[in-house]
Amino acid sequence: xxxxxxxxxxxxxxxxxxxxxxxxxxxxxxxxxxxxxxxxxxxxxxxxxxxxxxxxxxxxxxxxxxxxxxxxxxxxxxxxxxxxxxxxxxxxxxxxxxxxxxxxxxxxxxxxxxxxxxxxxxxxxxxxxxxxxxxxxxxxxxxxxxxxxxxxxxxxxxxxxxxxxxxxxxxxxxxxxxxxxxxxxxxxxxx
Amino acid sequence: xxxxxxxxxxxxxxxxxxxxxxxxxxxxxxxxxxxxxxxxxxxxxxxxxxxxxxxxxxxxxxxxxxxxxxxxxxxxxxxxxxxxxxxxxxxxxxxxxxxxxxxxxxxxxxxxxxxxxxxxxxxxxxxxxxxxxxxxxxxxxxxxxxxxxxxxxxxxxxxxxxxxxxxxxxxxxxxxxxxxxxxxxxxxxxx
Amino acid sequence: xxxxxxxxxxxxxxxxxxxxxxxxxxxxxxxxxxxxxxxxxxxxxxxxxxxxxxxxxxxxxxxxxxxxxxxxxxxxxxxxxxxxxxxxxxxxxxxxxxxxxxxxxxxxxxxxxxxxxxxxxxxxxxxxxxxxxxxxxxxxxxxxxxxxxxxxxxxxxxxxxxxxxxxxxxxxxxxxxxxxxxxxxxxxxxxxxxxxxxxxxxxxxxxxxxxxxxxxxxxxxxxxxxxxxxxxxxxxxxxxxxxxx
Numbered sequence: 001x002x003x004x005x006x007x008x009x010x011x012x013x014x015x016x017x018x019x020x021x022x023x024x025x026x027x028x029x030x031x032x033x034x035x036x037x038x039x040x041x042x043x044x045x046x047x048x049x050x051x052x053x054x055x056x057x058x059x060x061x062x063x064x065x066x067x068x069x070x071x072x073x074x075x076x077x078x079x080x081x082x083x084x085x086x087x088x089x090x091x092x093x094x095x096x097x098x099x100x101x102x103x104x105x106x107x108x109x110x111x112x113x114x115x116x117x118x119x120x121x122x123x124x125x126x127x128x129x130x131x132x133x134x135x136x137x138x139x140x141x142x143x144x145x146x147x148x149x150x151x152x153x154x155x156x157x158x159x160x161x162x163x164x165x166x167x168x169x170x171x172x173x174x175x176x177x178x179x180x181x182x183x184x185x186x187x188x189x190x191x
Numbered sequence: 192x193x194x195x196x197x198x199x200x201x202x203x204x205x206x207x208x209x210x211x212x213x214x215x216x217x218x219x220x221x222x223x224x225x226x227x228x229x230x231x232x233x234x235x236x237x238x239x240x241x242x243x244x245x246x247x248x249x250x251x252x253x254x255x256x257x258x259x260x261x262x263x264x265x266x267x268x269x270x271x272x273x274x275x276x277x278x279x280x281x282x283x284x285x286x287x288x289x290x291x292x293x294x295x296x297x298x299x300x301x302x303x304x305x306x307x308x309x310x311x312x313x314x315x316x317x318x319x320x321x322x323x324x325x326x327x328x329x330x331x332x333x334x335x336x337x338x339x340x341x342x343x344x345x346x347x348x349x350x351x352x353x354x355x356x357x358x359x360x361x362x363x364x365x366x367x368x369x370x371x372x373x374x375x376x377x378x379x380x381x382x
Numbered sequence: 383x384x385x386x387x388x389x390x391x392x393x394x395x396x397x398x399x400x401x402x403x404x405x406x407x408x409x410x411x412x413x414x415x416x417x418x419x420x421x422x423x424x425x426x427x428x429x430x431x432x433x434x435x436x437x438x439x440x441x442x443x444x445x446x447x448x449x450x451x452x453x454x455x456x457x458x459x460x461x462x463x464x465x466x467x468x469x470x471x472x473x474x475x476x477x478x479x480x481x482x483x484x485x486x487x488x489x490x491x492x493x494x495x496x497x498x499x500x501x502x503x504x505x506x507x508x509x510x511x512x513x514x515x516x517x518x519x520x521x522x523x524x525x526x527x528x529x530x531x532x533x534x535x536x537x538x539x540x541x542x543x544x545x546x547x548x549x550x551x552x553x554x555x556x557x558x559x560x561x562x563x564x565x566x567x568x569x570x571x572x573x574x575x576x577x578x579x580x581x582x583x584x585x586x587x588x589x590x591x592x593x594x595x596x597x598x599x600x601x602x603x604x605x606x607x608x609x610x611x612x613x614x615x616x617x618x619x620x621x622x623x624x625x626x627x
Contacts, residue, residue, distance in 0.1 A: 004243040012245030012263035013270055015206075016501040021270075029269045052195040054203030068508055072203035076511045078220045079204055079212075086523045090535075093527065097536035113543050129520035151520040156529050209505035249500065261499035279494065281487065282393055288486040304479055307394030307439050347490055348497030356489045 006030055006040050007047075011066075014057070020065035086128060095121040096130060100152070103161050104134045104145035122146060197221055197231050198238075202257075205248070211256035211341065250350045251341055279319075286312040287321060291343065291355055295325045295336035313337060321346060395443030396480045398425065403477075410477045413470055415454055419447040446473065562594045567601035572610065575626045582613070582622035 009030050014021060023041070027034045041057070041064060048056040056069050068076065088096075098113050099105055099122075110118045125131035126146075134147040148161060158164065200221050205212060214232070218225045232248070232255060239247040246257050259267060279287065289304050290296055290313075301309045316322035317337075325338035339352065349355065392398040400410075402421050408414055426437075426444050453469040468474075574580060582602070589595045602624065605611045614623045 002242075007243040008245040008260065009263050009266050010245065011243075012259040012501070013266055015246050015257070015503055016259050016267045017270065018504050018506050025270070029266055051193075052198040052202075054199040054201065055206045066206070067506070068203045068207045069199070070508070070510070072200050073508055073511050073514075075200050075204055075220055076207050076507060077514055079208065079216070080507060080511060081516070086518060088523060088526055093532060093535050094539055096527075097532045098539060100532065101536050113539060115543070127518060128523050129518050130523065149520065152524065155521055155524045206503070207505065207507050207511075209503045256502065258500040258502045261496060264499035264501065267501050279491075284491055284494075285393065285483055285487045288483050288490050291490075292483070292486065304476075304483065305394055306396035306443070306476070306480065345500075345502075346497060347493040348500060349493070356486065356493075 001030075001032065003040055003043075006032060006037070007044055010037075010041065010044065010064075014064060014066045018066075020060055020063035022063045024062075026064065088128075091121050092124055092128075096125055096148075099125070099131050099146050100148050100161070101164055103147035104137075105147070106137055106143040106145055108143060110146075192221075192223065194231055194234075197223060197228070198235055201228075201232065201235065201255075205255060205257045211251050211254040211345075213254045215253075217255065251344050252351050254341070256345075282312050283315055287316055287339070287343070290316070290322055290337050291339050291352065294338035294352075295328075296338075297328055297334040297336055299334060301337075395440050396477060398422065398440070399443070399477060400481060400484070410474055410481065413474065415447070415451050415470060419444075419451045422447055562591075562597040564597055564600055564604065567594075567597045568604055571598070571601055571605060572626075578626060580624040582624055585624070 010026060013026065013029065023034055023038060026041075027037045030037065041059070045057045045059070047053070054069055054072050055066050058065055058067055094114065095110060095118055098110050102109065102113070107118060107122055110122065122131065126133075129149055130152050131146050132149045134145050136142040137145050153159065153161065153163075201217060204217065204220065214225055214229060217232075218228045221228065223231075232250070236248045236250070238244070245260055245263055247260050249256055249258055286301060286305065286309055289301050293300065293304075298309060298313055301313065313322065317324075320340055320342040322337050322343070323340050325336050327333040328336050344350065344352070392401065399418070399422065402418050403410055403413065406414070406417065406421075408418070423444055426440055450469045450473060571580070571585070585598060585602075586595050589598055602611070602613070606613060610627060612625045612627060614625070615621070
C-alpha cells in the first residue's frame with residue numbers, strides 16, 4: 001500500500017472517530033505493521049504543522065487524535081460566541097454605590113446597610129471589574145474589605161475614592177442632630 | 192491575511208463545528224469578503240481531492256462541511272460497527288422523490304400521484320428531517336406544502352436540489368423502447 | 383396464496399397495475415384493458431373483506447378500470463369525431479407519472495447508498511473555547527451608569543437605613559439582639575382588643591424586625607387556634623382582617 005493511501009485512510013479514520021485511537025487499532029484496521037505506521041504517523045504530524053492546516057495530529061500515550069490548532073481557537077470562539085450583555089441592575093447599582101462611598105467596606109457591612117445578603121451582587125461587581133478586594137480588616141476574623149477599582153475611578157475622572165462627593169456625612173449628622181433634639185425634648189418633658 | 196491562513200482557519204472551524212457552515216457565516220468570522228472566501232474554498236476543495244487526504248470539503252447550497260472520502264468508508268466500518276442511521280423503505284423513497292421533484296407540493300397532490308393515502312409516509316419523512324413544511328398554498332383551505340431539507344441533500348450526496356437526476360428523457364426512452372419491443376413481438380406474431 | 387399480504391406488498395392500486403402490466407409484458411401506452419382489468423379484479427376478489435382501509439383505494443381503481451372497459455366495449459358511434467379520446471388516456475398518464483417516480487426512486491436509492499459513505503464528524507469544540515469567558519470591559523459597563531444616579535441611589539439607601547434603625551440605638555456601634563417571645567406578642571395583640579378589627583398588613587408593618595414579624599404571624603395563628611380571633615380575606619393577596627371574638 002502506498003504511503004499516501006495509508007495517510008488518507010488514517011486521516012479519514014481519525015476524522016470520523018473524533019477521539020484518540022491507539023496505534024495498534026489503526027495498524028489493525030489499515031492492515032499494516034505498527035512500526036511502519038508509526039513512522040508514517042510521524043510524517044503526518046509534520047505535515048499537519050504546515051501553515052495552511054487548521055488541524056493537527058497529536059499523540060498521547062501511543063494513541064493519535066486530530067484536533068484544532070490552538071492558534072485558531074479565537075475564530076471558533078467567534079463562531080460559537082453567544083454575545084453576553086452586561087447589565088447593571090438596580091441591585092448592582094445600589095451595592096456599587098455603597099461600596100463606592102463607604103470604601104473600604106466589608107461584605108457584612110454592605111449587608112447591614114442593604115438589609116439583605118449581597119454575595120451575588122459583590123461577586124458580579126468584581127466580575128465586571130468595578131469592585132475589587134482591598135485587603136483585610138485588622139479585626140476579628142480579619143474580614144476582606146472591598147473598594148472600587150482604578151478603572152471605576154478613572155472612568156469618572158477621579159484620582160482617589162476621597163474625591164467622591166461626601167455628602168452622606170451631612171445626612172447622618174442631620175439625622176443625629178434631629179434625634180438628639182427629640183431626645184432633648186423628651187427629657188425636657190419628663191423633667 | 193494570507194490565503195494559507197484563511198485556509199487553516201476555515202479548516203479549523205469546519206473541523207471543530209462538524210456541521211455545515213454557511214459561506215456568509217465563515218466570511219463573517221474570518222473577516223474576509225464572501226467572494227474572495229468562495230474562491231479560496233474552491234481551491235481548498237481541489238486540495239482535499241489530493242491522494243493523501245482522507246477527508247474532503249463538500250458544499251451544500253452555499254454551506255460547507257467536511258466529511259470523509261467515500262473510498263475509505265470500508266475502513267471506517269471496520270473500525271466501528273456503526274450501522275447506517277436509517278434505511279428508507281420503498282414507500283418512503285418513492286414519496287420523497289415525488290416531494291423532491293414537485294416541491295412545494297401539497298399532501299393531496301402527493302396522494303394523487305401515488306394513488307394512495309400518504310400521511311404516514313410524509314410524517315415519517317418529516318420525522319427523519321428529510322422533509323419539512325414550506326408554508327401554505329394560497330388557495331382554498333390553504334393547504335400546507337412540503338419540500339426537502341438540507342438533510343435530504345446530504346442524505347443523497349447532492350449539493351443543491353438542481354443536482355437531482357433529470358430523468359424525463361430517460362423514462363420516455365425506456366417507455367418507448369418497451370412499446371417498440373411490444374410492436375416487434377406483435378409483428379413477429381403476425382408474420 | 384395469501385393475497386392480502388400480497389396486496390399490502392403493493393404500495394397502492396397504481397403499483398399493482400404497473401406490476402400486472404409488467405407481468406403481461408404489455409405497454410402502458412396501450413393497455414389491454416380487458417385482460418388487465420380481469421387480472422386486477424382477481425386480485426381484489428381474492429382478498430378478505432376485513433382490510434377496508436387498504437381496500438378502498440384498490441376498489442376505487444377497480445371501478446375506474448371497469449368503467450374504461452365498458453366504454454371500450456361499447457359500439458363506437460357511427461360518426462367518429464376527429465379527436466376521439468382514448469378512454470384509457472387518463473389512466474395512462476397517471477401510470478406514466480407514477481412510473482417516472484418509481485424510476486427516480488431507484489436512482490435516488492443508488493445516490494443514497496454512495497452518499498452514506500460520506501462520514502461526518504461530531505462537533506469537537508476545544509475545552510478551552512467552551513470554558514472561555516469573555517473578558518469584561520468595565521468601561522463599557524460604566525457607560526451605562528450615570529454618576530449622579532449612583533450618588534442618588536446611595537443617598538436613598540442611607541436614608542432607608544436611617545429610617546429603619548432606631549437612631550438612638552444606632553449611636554452604639556452594636557444593635558442588640560431583639561428577643562421576641564410568642565407569649566408577649568400574643569398579649570400585645572390581645573391588648574389591642576378595644577380596636578375590634580385589626581389589619582394584618584398594618585400589624586406586620588408596625589414590627590421593628592423580621593423576627594418580630596415572624597413571631598407576630600405565629601401569634602395570630604395561635605390566637606386563631608385558641609379562638610380569640612377570626613381572620614377574613616375577601617380576595618387573594620388582599621389584606622387580612624383580624625376580628626376579636
